[in-house]
């Protein structure tokens with residue numbers, strides 16, 4: 001045990017020293033490593049990458065050469081980002097000195113992760129962030145340099161381990177188990193440094209095959225389920241390499257490091273035999289290419305090390321008096337047998353309940369021994385089970401906790417783990433209520449009823465208010481039109497405005513706005529159930545929504561923002577065009593003053609709320625939001641990351657008046673607009689290609705370099721997203737400047753309007769439901785084209801549908817008009833801006849806490865938690881938006897009618913613009929500006 005050296009100060013290793021050792025030709029030719037060149041290489045790694053490479057000497061060969069051990073991981077972090085312990089992988093090579101290709105495979109695995117890390121490759125970084133790799137490349141350095149199988153004592157090191165040593169007809173096993181310094185050092189390292197490893201691969205050369213235990217017996221190992229799973233995955237996805245039980249796959253052998261690693265240490269173990277074709281000189285293929293397929297298998301084994309054990313997760317623990325029912329899942333690929341649940345009281349004493357096995361109770365209380373067979377429960381790999389316990393008169397209190405004890409694998413030698421059942425609150429909550437008799441479903445139903453009652457109360461309150469207001473409508477409207485003395489802060493009027501649609505408001509436009517914000521809200525409510533925002537809890541329905549075609553519209557909720565863009569373009573375009581037509585110019589001061597009052601004050605208040613909800617995250621970059629430049633920052637640096645769309649709108653307000661002034665009476669307005677639309681497609685492709693980004697954007701691959709790249713370069717920039725706004729402006733231009741043509745088109749003939757509405761509806765659904773995922777088999781050009789045009793196709797169909805709903809009498813347009821004019825949508829439309837500002841900070845703040853609370857404390861299932869979270873987040877969003885609306889938005893809008901505004905405008909008609917044209921649709925849209 002004293003062989004271990006905790007750390008080593010490496011003195012200079014000079015090539016001169018190494019040259020004194022005699023070497024076979026193939027090693028001197030640098031086809032393979034000699035001990036000397038390996039020494040140089042591993043020391044260079046340790047020198048160049050001290051942050052990830054620790055180099056230790058863990059013993060000496062019989063001739064005194066060092067046994068170099070590489071410990072590779074991101075050593076700046078002791079644990080995984082989620083706080084749990086890192087996975088441990090153990091690899092060795094070079095048991096047999098003449099099996100050079102196998103030794104090189106061990107070397108290449110180390111090289112892949114070290115150099116991958118240095119080159120910033122995600123696959124390497126991901127592994128080193130979560131995993132420790134311990135790699136001893138050359139165990140038999142003496143034999144290596146002599147190019148012989150044996151060590152200097154003529155012992156076959158891979159027959160020298162203490163597992164049924166010398167019990168097979170075998171040659172040269174040594175004088176006793178671990179008689180050789182090399183094998184002894186290796187076993188000491190396994191026992192003292194990496195006993196927790198969940199993967200051990202030992203590298204050899206010979207027949208191309210991977211061998212799992214046993215070598216001693218022809219029977220399958222206890223963990224055959226895990227080995228067969230690995231075999232099937234490797235064979236169907238990575239390599240055809242045969243994967244067999246060693247005894248049957250090769251020949252019976254005893255005292256091997258593989259059988260020792262499994263039978264004594266309890267690791268999942270493999271002997272990786274590369275073939276020996278590069279033994280001969282003359283092959284010029286680089287070794288890394290030669291072993292590319294083998295490396296692929298190693299990456300698979302290492303990246304999935306988390307699965308190579310049982311992983312018990314408590315789904316629920318419910319009590320009925322002293323009776324408990326435990327529902328438990330095994331996420332791992334290995335089964336476990338002797339698991340049990342233990343209650344640890346506040347003094348730290350352990351109490352073991354009676355467990356019900358096959359109908360009878362089995363006490364583990366007396367002389368409890370964790371390794372006792374028979375009284376524990378079993379959970380097969382990737383399976384779920386329910387177990388009943390009787391805690392008898394064991395006193396349970398909220399200060400104690402539950403723990404699970406189980407073995408990582410079925411093999412007796414595998415390690416026992418003790419894991420806390422999260423949420424000690426379960427006990428206090430359940431015991432206090434005198435035992436829980438409600439199932440998850442009933443509890444959910446109860447919660448649902450409470451929410452329904454709250455909504456009902458709100459609705460009735462609104463109707464009472466409504467009735468009161470109706471009696472005041474005449475006086476209110478009278479006030480409205482002669483508001484010389486506008487009361488800026490008027491809560492009552494604010495609440496009234498939230499529910500009463502003024503006569504000049506166009507219901508269709510309100511409806512679209514309401515649907516847009518609801519769409520975005522629902523989309524984000526789903527999206528923020530990524531484990532990153534659920535305290536690590538996996539929500540099955542979060543994944544299901546992504547996979548299920550029925551919910552594609554939800555996954556495509558980003559289009560809600562394009563919906564906003566089209567509406568904005570339409571309304572702002574209409575008001576600007578109308579003013580240009582009327583006065584042959586634009587009052588810019590007035591335009592921006594009104595925009596400012598509409599948008600900025602409530603944004604500032606929301607920012608202050610966001611400092612709290614986002615816990616100050618990126619608040620140092622709030623200046624960019626105030627200047628509406630936040631979309632120029634990377635999404636990783638943006639404060640209120642969802643407000644990039646506001647920046648795009650503001651940038652549009654700078655460009656749109658100029659564009660319309662320049663084009664004011666140009667007959668080629670439409671041609672220019674179409675040109676700009678097509679230019680937008682080209683810019684989108686340009687942004688993708690110049691940044692070498694993939695055309696398919698996997699929403700779930702959150703936070704990866706590609707994800708951030710797609711967001712920063714294609715998603716939140718004005719030049720990649722102006723399409724919707726431009727389409728809105730085009731629609732406004734037709735609406736304002738081609739009024740007669742529009743009337744004629746929709747009035748003249750019954751067939752043409754319904755054909756147009758129908759086509760637009762089909763296009764709208766097509767653009768909503770066709771996602772890149774469905775095109776993965778298509779030619780790249782098709783995928784690129786779809787990526788370039790899908791949002792504009794969506795915007796175009798939406799604009800046509802809006803025009804139809806405004807003008808057409810056909811069936812589709814009529815249905816749409818009725819839907820969009822629904823009274824229930826009006827308050828949502830009124831709240832859309834504030835709700836957009838508030839929703840994401842509420843979700844980011846709430847979901848981690850509420851998910852933990854609902855799953856762990858209340859004991860709801862993850863899917864029900866998902867639904868409750870969404871209902872609550874949207875309710876909270878609408879409530880907070882209502883407060884902002886009444887206290888900030890409405891007062892600011894009323895201030896726009898204040899006489900003071902005319903001083904800013906330089907005109908006296910700031911009030912008048914709301915009047916006059918109330919009857920005509922155009923007038924309505926004009927006045928709509930007041931609320932847009």
Ligand SMILES: [Zn+2]
Pocket residue numbers: 095096099158204205206
């Ligand atoms: Zn070998």
